[in-house]
Amino acid sequence: xxxxxxxxxxxxxxxxxxxxxxxxxxxxxxxxxxxxxxxxxxxxxxxxxxxxxxxxxxxxxxxxxxxxxxxxxxxxxxxxxxxxxxxxxxxxxxxxxxxxxxxxxxxxxxxxxxxxxxxxxxxxxxxxxxxxxxxxxxxxxxxxxxxxxxxxxxxxxxxxxxxxxxxxxxxxxxxxxxxxxxxxxxxxxxxxxxxxxxxxxxxxxxxxxxxxxxxxxxxxxxxxxxxxxxxxxxxxxxxxxxxxxxxxxxxxxxxxxxxxxxxxxxxxxxxxxxxxxxxxxxxxxxxxxxxxxxxxxxxxxxxxxxxxxxxxxxxxxxxxxxxxxxxxxxxxxxxxxxxxxxxxxxxxxxxxxxxxxxxxxxxxxxxxxxxxxxxxxxxxxxxxxxxxxxxxxxxxxxxxxxxxxxxxx
Numbered sequence: 135x136x137x138x139x140x141x142x143x144x145x146x147x148x149x150x151x152x153x154x155x156x157x158x159x160x161x162x163x164x165x166x167x168x169x170x171x172x173x174x175x176x177x178x179x180x181x182x183x184x185x186x187x188x189x190x191x192x193x194x195x196x197x198x199x200x201x202x203x204x205x206x207x208x209x210x211x212x213x214x215x216x217x218x219x220x221x222x223x224x225x226x227x228x229x230x231x232x233x234x235x236x237x238x239x240x241x242x243x244x245x246x247x248x249x250x251x252x253x254x255x256x257x258x259x260x261x262x263x264x265x266x267x268x269x270x271x272x273x274x275x276x277x278x279x280x281x282x283x284x285x286x287x288x289x290x291x292x293x294x295x296x297x298x299x300x301x302x303x304x305x306x307x308x309x310x311x312x313x314x315x316x317x318x319x320x321x322x323x324x325x326x327x328x329x330x331x332x333x334x335x336x337x338x339x340x341x342x343x344x345x346x347x348x349x350x351x352x353x354x355x356x357x358x359x360x361x362x363x364x365x366x367x368x369x370x371x372x373x374x375x376x377x378x379x380x381x382x383x384x385x386x387x388x389x390x391x392x393x394x395x396x397x398x399x400x401x402x403x404x405x406x407x408x409x410x411x412x413x414x415x416x417x418x419x420x421x422x423x424x425x426x427x428x429x430x431x432x433x434x435x436x437x438x439x440x441x442x443x444x445x446x447x448x449x450x451x452x453x454x455x456x457x458x459x460x461x462x463x464x465x466x467x468x469x470x471x472x473x474x475x476x477x478x479x480x481x482x483x484x485x486x487x488x489x490x491x492x493x494x495x496x497x498x499x500x501x502x503x504x505x506x507x508x509x510x511x512x513x514x515x516x517x518x519x520x521x522x523x524x525x526x527x528x529x530x531x532x533x534x535x536x537x538x539x540x541x542x543x
Contacts, residue, residue, distance in 0.1 A: 164274055174332060175230055177203035177240045180223070181279035182216055182248055183287070188301035191388065197308065198248075200226055201282055205331035206320060208282060210312045212305055219248040224257060242266045244276050286311055297346020297369065298407065299383075306371040306381060306390070310345055313373055343370050343380070344400045351382040352395035370398065401441050408439040411447055418454075425450060427505040468497035469542050471533060475526045479515040488512050490522035494533060502529060 150158070171177050184196030196213035200223075211222040227238055241258070243249040245267045258265045268275035289311035290304065299307065317337050319325045329337050343349075350365040357364065368382035371390065379394040415429045428450055435443045477490040491505040504525070512518040 171204040174202055174204045175234065175236045175238050177242060178238050179203060179276065179278045179282075180241060180243045180249075181276065181283065182213070182219060182246065183283055184213070184216070186304065188304060190305040191302050191390065192305065194305050197305075198222055199279075199282065199286075199312070201278060202328075202332060203278065205328050206323060207316055207328040207332040208286075208312055210286075210309065212309075216246075216248045220251070220254045220257060223254070227257075227261065227263075237261070238263055240264045240266060242268075242276060242278075244268050244273065244279075245270055285315060289315065293345045297371075299346055299369070299371070302388075303371055303383060306383070307345065309375070310372040314342075341373070343398050345370060345372070348399040349380070349382050350397040350399075351380070351391050351393035353391065353393075356391075365397075370396075408444065408447065409436050411451075412436055415447075415450060422454070423503075425454070462499060462501075464499050464501070465497070469537070470497055471495070471530065471537070473526050473530050475519075475522050477515075477518045477522045479512065479518050482507060486511055488518040490518065490525065492522060492526035492529065494526075494529060496537075502533065504529070 179201040180198065182196055182198045186195045189195055190212075192212070193214060194212040196216055197210055198213055198219050199208050199210045201208050209226060211226070213219065213222065223241075230236060230238060238261075241263055243265070248254070249265070249267060255265065257263075273280050286308065290307045293299075293307040293311060294301070294304065297307075316328045317339070319327050323331055327337070347370050349368050349370045351368055352365060354364050366384060366386070368384050368391065370380060371383045372381040373379075374381060374392050377392060377394075379392045380396045382391045382393060382396060383389075384391065412429070412433050415425065416433065419426045419429055428446070432443055432447050432450070439447075472495045473492060474495075475490075475492040477488055479488050480486040481489050487510070488508050489505065490508060491503070493500055493503040495501065506525075508518065508521060512521070
């Protein structure tokens, strides 16, 4: 059409006018970074998180971390206020100088006021540290800390949810998550751990315990009399950083004890989790009636579940996972209605009631079934069989009438 109108088409440079630049301004793409560090403490990333909506037991609402770019090892310091960042940085620098005999060359942060202030700048100048900070509203330039924030908070949240712990224990879960992250192998480090890269040695995992499990610390020094209990049930909430011990939280007094002499029961789970799973399975029985009997059995122990009940609950979950693609086929080969009944006598040892059940088949395929514990104690096996026979016959009569309404012969 342009050729018919004698319009000459030429390639114009891809330039926008002034109005388009004003109306279509956006973030420019980032190029891949190719610069890497060759030694520990050549580059340190830092950022602050907070304020938290829930104050911890110790009163902390912020935390600041320092990440070594070479090893990806992370150090976390808890803060009451953001203004304490410069003091924690001085403390961290002196610790690195004393423990590793190295100096921090570059520190990279965002442009927050806790870093862009006179005191922090004077500290960097006095020690010859180059301070790099990102442009305003450009967190991608400090991507290492942003990703680490997400990793730490997600791990902390998972620990709190798994342990059903209150948010006031968030700092304990935070320190535990950082400890776990530092000893987990990373693909970026060629399947080495940050701990191995920073200390040049492996860390054993035999000290690790399940966060939130039941524990019994030795509390003899805190007892009032010699006849008082030497321990109390507590919740494991982390590891002592400067001590070879464990942190144990007492839910009654809301105190945290640090002790080396702790007996752990890692098979003890919160009752809330058991009740939540049983409740979900009870709702599932609407579409999976084949698990009705076993769900009713595990629901009898919701007030005080034992480890054996948890094992039975996990077997149900494994059964559901392995049979999610199963179904009951129904073919038109035969419409013969058959019924099978069975029962025991005083099979339940707790109340000596009998279990009865029946299964009705249309042809060779089951269409209805029931397994139920009788409401009364039967005096003989004959009495039990008469009861289950009556229930099965009532179901058969209803099925025959239903099939007649559908026009089945």
